[in-house]
Amino acid sequence: MSLIKERRLYNSLTPDQRRILEEKQIEGNYTPGEWLALLRQLAEYDRHGDAVRKVVKKMGCASGILVVATFIIGIVFETFFLFFIALIIGVVALVLYFVKKRSDLPNKLRRFALPLISILREEMEQGVPLYLRMDFRSGTIKEKETAYLGPDETKARYRRPSNVLKVKETHYTNAWMEGRARLTGGSILEWQIVDNTRQRKITKKGSSGKTKFKTKYKVKTIIDARLGLPREDYALMPGGPTAHQGEKVATRTGEKRNLIRVRRAKQSSTVDPEPDLKEFLDLVAGAFRRVTLTHTGENQL
Numbered sequence: 001m002s003l004i005k006e007r008r009l010y011n012s013l014t015p016d017q018r019r020i021l022e023e024k025q026i027e028g029n030y031t032p033g034e035w036l037a038l039l040r041q042l043a044e045y046d047r048h049g050d051a052v053r054k055v056v057k058k059m060g061c062a063s064g065i066l067v068v069a070t071f072i073i074g075i076v077f078e079t080f081f082l083f084f085i086a087l088i089i090g091v092v093a094l095v096l097y098f099v100k101k102r103s104d105l106p107n108k109l110r111r112f113a114l115p116l117i118s119i120l121r122e123e124m125e126q127g128v129p130l131y132l133r134m135d136f137r138s139g140t141i142k143e144k145e146t147a148y149l150g151p152d153e154t155k156a157r158y159r160r161p162s163n164v165l166k167v168k169e170t171h172y173t174n175a176w177m178e179g180r181a182r183l184t185g186g187s188i189l190e191w192q193i194v195d196n197t198r199q200r201k202i203t204k205k206g207s208s209g210k211t212k213f214k215t216k217y218k219v220k221t222i223i224d225a226r227l228g229l230p231r232e233d234y235a236l237m238p239g240g241p242t243a244h245q246g247e248k249v250a251t252r253t254g255e256k257r258n259l260i261r262v263r264r265a266k267q268s269s270t271v272d273p274e275p276d277l278k279e280f281l282d283l284v285a286g287a288f289r290r291v292t293l294t295h296t297g298e299n300q301l
Helices: 003-011 015-023 032-077 081-102 108-123 151-157 277-288
Strands: 025-030 130-135 145-149 164-182 188-205 211-230 234-236 247-253 257-268 291-293
Touching: 003 032, 015 025, 015 032, 025 032, 032 081, 032 108, 032 130, 108 130, 108 164, 108 277, 145 151, 151 164, 188 277, 211 277, 234 257, 247 277, 257 277
Parallel strands: none
Antiparallel strands: 025 130, 130 164, 145 164, 164 188, 188 211, 211 257, 234 291, 247 257
């Protein structure tokens, strides 16, 4: 994977695609085909960029080792020419890595959003628009902060071990994806995915007496899907299948549609976790299993 090829891929991006790459946000009402045309090239550039960053990172690590080695050699032979060469390479690699990191898009674009759009294209009538709003910025930026607890507040609220000197706690809400699709047959699917993150910055004294700093994350990902099915075609089944652990289900009969809302929560210790597409589809399929057709036909998903 070369920097030259990555540059060529970047040059082939449209102004709209470059704007998405810079802002990491997009909202629109396009057909699935138009969404795929817009995002696939971005995903390919990002995939190539990930590979380039790995190479640059390895180069930086190797140059760090060379800096130490050439410094020792320089002391022995009283010449630091190789040391300065290694230092320059290390600085260039470091700067290049962080520059490339700024244009990085999370893998959930490639592994979740794009496959989902491809599936929805098969379940929607041709030419019908799909509404999407996606925010690929980090879930722990200042804009998404919802609460902050300083050391005094956390001390009063939580009991902590004696070796913990202080704790700072910040909460974030990252509603990074929502969408609305009109499926074949008139059913309407709406969904939202939200990451609620708790960040704890802990200062404690280790067994050796040294002060240590550690940051821990607890992320609760909530997938909320709402399905509206025409009453003339679908009837709610009494009872329905058993809900999964951590899943909530609510049903309601509307004037024109039978409404089903399914909500599933999942916890992780990883910042900006990557959602499971199979789990999302299973959630939506579970909503369809709660209705029965009132005439001959097939479910959309």
